[in-house]
Amino acid sequence: MSEKDANVGILNYIVYGIIQTPTPLDPEYVDGAFRTAIDHPNSPLSRDDFLEGIRHALESDVDLGKALPTRHDDATIRAYLRLVEARLAKELGRSR
DSSP states (O other): OOHHHHHHHHHHHHHGGGSSOSOTTSHHHHHHHIIIIITOTTOSSOHHHHHHHHHHHHHSOOOHHHHSSSSSOHHHHHHHHHHHHHHHHHHHTOOO
16 A cells, blocks of 8 residues: 555545535534544554644645545645644644
């Protein structure tokens, strides 16, 4: 698996909970990312893996609205990922 494929997989895992919601920036959906992906007992990834994947996506010039299966545009997905990234980084003590 390429690094690009791995990062898309991480993002799909995180974004899954907001695919169809009309209000993905509500705090409940950030909580949902932790509950259903990041902290899920069967998650195959570590919190560090999630943080690295999110940061890689945010630094990329890829249109995330087209790269991921969701109804949201690039700006909305990036805003959501920034919220998840900020909380995860804070909890890991790796804030920027």
